[in-house]
Amino acid sequence: MKEEDSKIILKGVPASPGRVKGIVKVLTVPEDVTKMNENDILVAPETNPEYLFAIIRASAIITDRGGILSHAAIVAREFGIPGVVGTFEATKKLKDGMEVTVDGEKGIVYE
Amino acid sequence: MNEKETTLEAYKTLAKFAIYGARGQPPLWPFSIIETNWYYTKFFPKEIYHTIKALEEKGIGIEKIAELYWGPSAITHWFYIVEPTLGDLNLNPFEGLTKEEGVEFIEKTIEILSYQRKEDIFCRNMKNILLSDDEVKKILEGKRFIEAKDKPEITKFLHNLTMTIWHYTILIQGGHRAYSQEFHGPYPLGENKSLLIKDFFNLKPGEYINESIWDFSSEIPYDKIRILEVYDNAEIQIDMFNHYNVAGTFVKFCVIAEDSSFSSEKIKDLAKICGDVMSEGNRIIRKFSKPDWVKKIIDLRYLWLKPSKDVLGEDWRPPKHIYSLVNKVSEAERVAREFENNIISLIRGIPPEKAVEKVAEVLIEKIYNANMKRNGL
Numbered sequence: 001m002k003e004e005d006s007k008i009i010l011k012g013v014p015a016s017p018g019r020v021k022g023i024v025k026v027l028t029v030p031e032d033v034t035k036m037n038e039n040d041i042l043v044a045p046e047t048n049p050e051y052l053f054a055i056i057r058a059s060a061i062i063t064d065r066g067g068i069l070s071h072a073a074i075v076a077r078e079f080g081i082p083g084v085v086g087t088f089e090a091t092k093k094l095k096d097g098m099e100v101t102v103d104g105e106k107g108i109v110y111e
Numbered sequence: 112m113n114e115k116e117t118t119l120e121a122y123k124t125l126a127k128f129a130i131y132g133a134r135g136q137p138p139l140w141p142f143s144i145i146e147t148n149w150y151y152t153k154f155f156p157k158e159i160y161h162t163i164k165a166l167e168e169k170g171i172g173i174e175k176i177a178e179l180y181w182g183p184s185a186i187t188h189w190f191y192i193v194e195p196t197l198g199d200l201n202l203n204p205f206e207g208l209t210k211e212e213g214v215e216f217i218e219k220t221i222e223i224l225s226y227q228r229k230e231d232i233f234c235r236n237m238k239n240i241l242l243s244d245d246e247v248k249k250i251l252e253g254k255r256f257i258e259a260k261d262k263p264e265i266t267k268f269l270h271n272l273t274m275t276i277w278h279y280t281i282l283i284q285g286g287h288r289a290y291s292q293e294f295h296g297p298y299p300l301g302e303n304k305s306l307l308i309k310d311f312f313n314l315k316p317g318e319y320i321n322e323s324i325w326d327f328s329s330e331i332p333y334d335k336i337r338i339l340e341v342y343d344n345a346e347i348q349i350d351m352f353n354h355y356n357v358a359g360t361f362v363k364f365c366v367i368a369e370d371s372s373f374s375s376e377k378i379k380d381l382a383k384i385c386g387d388v389m390s391e392g393n394r395i396i397r398k399f400s401k402p403d404w405v406k407k408i409i410d411l412r413y414l415w416l417k418p419s420k421d422v423l424g425e426d427w428r429p430p431k432h433i434y435s436l437v438n439k440v441s442e443a444e445r446v447a448r449e450f451e452n453n454i455i456s457l458i459r460g461i462p463p464e465k466a467v468e469k470v471a472e473v474l475i476e477k478i479y480n481a482n483m484k485r486n487g488l
Contacts (some may be wrong), residue, residue: 048140049278050393066450069354079270
């Protein structure tokens with residue numbers, strides 16, 4: 001499918017380049033880390049050190065808050081996984097189990 | 112450039128971050144940096160200022176003081192201390208200091224940085240250069256590097272280790288990782304290759320004096336860990352607060368502790384140990400109340416001053432009355448809430464570059480023309 005045919009679900013700040021398709025896992029609190037499977041897409045309000053073990057398993061990170069220098073952005077770049085931050089409503093619009101494509105270069109999440 | 116102009120330059124750089132902050136930047140864990148800095152306004156500049164003055168009276172020059180107050184990215188954060196004044200217009204940014212002393216505190220900060228950073232002290236060129244060519248050469252001598260190119264499984268261990276320690280430093284320093292890490296470079300190595308150095312230190316805060324701040328940190332095997340990373344055709348950017356960004360081909364790396372270069376297996380083992388300590392640390396810290404955190408942050412910052420206090424023959428521990436700050440949590444929270452509203456009102460409708468100047472000028476005004484009560488704690 002061409003990019004222009006995909007429906008845009010969210011736009012945010014491009015934080016770490018790369019494009020990946022995966023299953024969404026929304027972690028509103030870090031205690032939910034055990035919900036994460038290897039290569040899930042981590043969706044969180046923001047990240048902090050308590051999310052480390054979820055991040056290690058993630059294939060991409062999407063957050064509600066944050067800029068290019070936020071915790072989530074730096075971590076995504078270090079791990080070389082796509083990151084889109086500052087979307088404002090990722091945790092509302094994305095639900096567990098949804099399959100989405102994250103474009104970290106453009107800061108866009110596609111259906 | 113005179114001192115005031117240099118200070119204005121510093122605050123323009125800082126203002127960019129303050130404005131990014133207004134656009135949904137999350138609070139720093141464990142709580143907002145504005146809250147943390149609100150506490151700092153109450154004790155840290157005063158303590159640093161008087162310690163520097165006492166060292167100078169003992170005949171110790173600023174170059175030596177710059178060695179006692181390591182490192183540059185932590186010191187750069189001192190500029191941030193004035194920021195909560197945007198959340199409370201009556202707040203004294205440097206409580207307990209006169210206006211002149213507050214200005215001198217900022218000027219000393221700039222002077223110390225000029226001894227620690229070899230190029231732009233505010234990293235406006237996105238380079239954090241701390242070493243000379245000869246020093247870099249010496250660091251590389253005899254080091255056993257591991258090839259990274261086309262070996263994703265090996266580099267994954269390294270990234271896990273780096274990120275685990277990176278998070279661990281956030282955990283043990285109450286969100287202010289710069290007191291336990293300094294990423295510096297890029298250092299050119301010729302043939303389009305560049306070196307990035309990731310230094311982690313104070314990984315067992317206080318343990319060397321049997322005053323361990325965190326019980327779990329005793330499980331970390333080393334107090335200092337250095338990671339050397341070599342890139343090909345890379346763009347390596349580091350700002351003055353040590354945020355970094357790397358794009359390029361990762362060629363090789365070396366992990367060093369206690370003068371030995373680690374094998375891949377040892378890196379994997381170290382990442383596992385650090386990960387386990389992180390889990391334990393998270394478990395313990397999760398139970399912390401905000402006042403518990405404030406007390407830890409006070410202890411950590413006073414501990415950081417210990418090398419200079421030792422030279423003065425003084426106890427490093429905070430005076431007991433400083434701990435009364437733990438009773439002012441709601442005041443710090445109010446300032447942090449109002450900060451964002453105030454900064455948004457201040458820059459509404461102004462183009463980005465002008466907005467940066469506007470915020471910088473307001474902060475500078477706070478330092479140079481403050482007319483507020485200068486009471487002690």
